Amino acid sequence: MISREMSMCVAVFENMQLLPLFPRFKMKLGFGERSVEEVCKTHEVNTDFFLEIANAYLDEAYIPGDGLSLFSLGTMISYLKETHTYYVETALPMVEEKISRLLDHSSLSKKEINLVTVFFNDYRQEFLTHIQEEEQHILPYILELEKQSALERPDPEFTLKLQNYSIREFEQGHDRLETSLEHLSRLIIKNLPPFKDFQLCQQVLDDLSDLVKDLTDHANMEDKILVPRVAELEEQLLNRMDAP
Amino acid sequence: MRFSGFILAIDSYLVRKGLISLLSRIQGVRIIREFATADTFQQYANRQDIDFLVINQSLFDQSSAVFVSHPGLLERTILLKEEPVTQMEVHNSIHLSEEKEVITGKIRRLMDLHVSSLSSSASSELTQREKTIVRQVSLGLTNKQIAEELFLSTHTVTTHRKNISSKLGIKSVSGLTVYAIVNNIITIEEVSLKPSE
Numbered sequence: 001m002i003s004r005e006m007s008m009c010v011a012v013f014e015n016m017q018l019l020p021l022f023p024r025f026k027m028k029l030g031f032g033e034r035s036v037e038e039v040c041k042t043h044e045v046n047t048d049f050f051l052e053i054a055n056a057y058l059d060e061a062y063i064p065g066d067g068l069s070l071f072s073l074g075t076m077i078s079y080l081k082e083t084h085t086y087y088v089e090t091a092l093p094m095v096e097e098k099i100s101r102l103l104d105h106s107s108l109s110k111k112e113i114n115l116v117t118v119f120f121n122d123y124r125q126e127f128l129t130h131i132q133e134e135e136q137h138i139l140p141y142i143l144e145l146e147k148q149s150a151l152e153r154p155d156p157e158f159t160l161k162l163q164n165y166s167i168r169e170f171e172q173g174h175d176r177l178e179t180s181l182e183h184l185s186r187l188i189i190k191n192l193p194p195f196k197d198f199q200l201c202q203q204v205l206d207d208l209s210d211l212v213k214d215l216t217d218h219a220n221m222e223d224k225i226l227v228p229r230v231a232e233l234e235e236q237l238l239n240r241m242d243a244p
Numbered sequence: 245m246r247f248s249g250f251i252l253a254i255d256s257y258l259v260r261k262g263l264i265s266l267l268s269r270i271q272g273v274r275i276i277r278e279f280a281t282a283d284t285f286q287q288y289a290n291r292q293d294i295d296f297l298v299i300n301q302s303l304f305d306q307s308s309a310v311f312v313s314h315p316g317l318l319e320r321t322i323l324l325k326e327e328p329v330t331q332m333e334v335h336n337s338i339h340l341s342e343e344k345e346v347i348t349g350k351i352r353r354l355m356d357l358h359v360s361s362l363s364s365s366a367s368s369e370l371t372q373r374e375k376t377i378v379r380q381v382s383l384g385l386t387n388k389q390i391a392e393e394l395f396l397s398t399h400t401v402t403t404h405r406k407n408i409s410s411k412l413g414i415k416s417v418s419g420l421t422v423y424a425i426v427n428n429i430i431t432i433e434e435v436s437l438k439p440s441e
Contacts, residue, residue, distance in 0.1 A: 112432060114439050115421065121440045122416040168276070168292070179413045186426040228277070239287065 002054045004037040004047055011036055011054075018054055020214060024082040025050065046071045053079065056225060057217045073146045073233075076226055077139050083218055084131045091214070092124060095207040102200050112192060116184075123180050130177060138170055142230050149233050159241050167230040171223055178215040181208050247274035248355050249295040253285040253303045254278070254324060259340070263298060263324075266344060270351055282306035289314065296354065298338075300324040320358050322350065370411060377404050379429050382421040384436030 002011045002018075008031040012018055022029065027043045040047040049071040099120060103113050145162075148154040185208045188201065195201040250273055254260040260278055267273050276295075279285035282303045289310040294317055299307065304323055311318050323337040336354055338347050370378065380390045387405065391398045409415050414423055421437055424430040 111435065111437075115418070115425075115432065115435060115437055118437055118440050119416075119418040119422050122418045126415060126419075166292075175413050180419050180422070183414075183419070183422045183426050187422050191425050191432060223274070231277070235288070238291075 002036060002051060002058070004035065004051060006036050007031075008034055008036050008039040015054075015058055017213070018057065020086070020210075021054060021057060024079060024086060026082075046075055049075050049079070052225060053221065056221050073142050073226075073229065076229075077142060080139065080218075080222070080226070081135065084135065087211075087215075088128065088131065091207075091211050092127065095204065095211060096120060096124070098200060098204045098207060102195055102197065102204055105197055105200075106193075106195050108193060116187075116192075119180075119184065123184075126180075127177055130175060138167075142167070142226075145230065145233055145237070149237050154237060154240075159237060162234055162238060166234055167227050171227045174219065174223065176215075176219060178212040178219070181212050181215070184208060185212075248272055249274050249276040251276055251285075251288070251294050251297045252278040253280075253282070253297065253299040253307070255280055255300060255303055259300070259324070266347060267298075267351065270348060272355065273351070279303075286310055295320065296358075297321040298324060301326065320354065322354060370408065374404055374408050374411075375429055377401065378408060378420055378424050381405075381417055382424040382430045382435055382437075384438070 002015070012029075012031075025043060025045050027039065027045065031039055034042070036050070037047045040050050099116065103116060106113075108116075144158065148158050185205055188195075188205060250267060252260055252263060252267075252275065254263065257280070260280065264275055264278065268275060277288060279288065285299075285303065286307055286309065289307075290313070294314060297317060297320065299321060301323065304321075311321075319336075321336065325337050325339040327339060336350065338350055376394070377390060380393065385393070387398050387401045390396075391401045394401070408420070412420075412423060414420055418437060421430075421435055425432055425435065
């Protein structure tokens, strides 16, 4: 567990898997002796929010604390968007480039190369569609919900919509993007002929496994932190409407 | 992968949080909501379906209306007792003195018993028929061709395809093909996959 008084250097040193989080918070290394809270303040990041994210990232069984209501959904959504950008602009191209280099120098048959190439292209397409759906429909809905909740007289049209839609529906249909990547790793380990360049092959498998872990955490964060909080807001707004 | 949703209605903060910590370590469990009072729980229950419920005795006594409006829920409910129980009014109960393994076992049994009947938590294991269809998709057959081979309507094949996709979380033909290879449903040599445009 990371806490606010902890030295940020120690927090990271003991939990290197936190590193990918820093660009998403636009935080830079070189922490000196500053605590987690002090580093957050320097970068204008809400400390409670950072702690929730970091701890959820470290422990899959982590249950969000009561500090949840301390930050706005807007904060969380901009973090989610930064993460999406990281996947699309950094993580996916990085592993794709390595896979294509691996295939170029391999003795795989045309059929095998085609299988991996088509698979990855389709995967990228599904990935983009998934993120687009979230960014164009789900996230704007959440922001609107937060805005309406803060109003003294919420828009009746919005609250009417709320009676028929809940964020829980999104959660039910929330596909896991990491599953296909795990299949790809297994394909390389189990079914494809061995690659000559073992180092590169290992890097591909490492990248895939990092990405799987990151995507799992990301989905958990959406399902365990974002969705319950949004559902709570939905409920509060509906209760206000029910009250005379 | 699909999850079993759990609602917790327990008035003791410590017991509730302790149980959440235990439950969230069980594969396939997802905590949907927690409630500390019968009022808030009932308000929620008035609007939502409930897969599984863990509730303590006093909140249970105050929430009988919920079980009337949710037929079948009683069988998917675990009653949390402070004392070991002898009476059989609720089949599933755990009590505070029980060990982690005992509680985990009871939760798992309950999930296994009901999980296939709940739409939101379909099992991710493919049936033999579905495996056959995954194989034929990987061989490059269209839904129409699969329907002809298996003497099914195209509509039935489409339904199977939808179920397969939601069980596996895979939509594309290439994704299903790789799934089929790593699960020994087909060999790479047999696969027929069109190159991307």
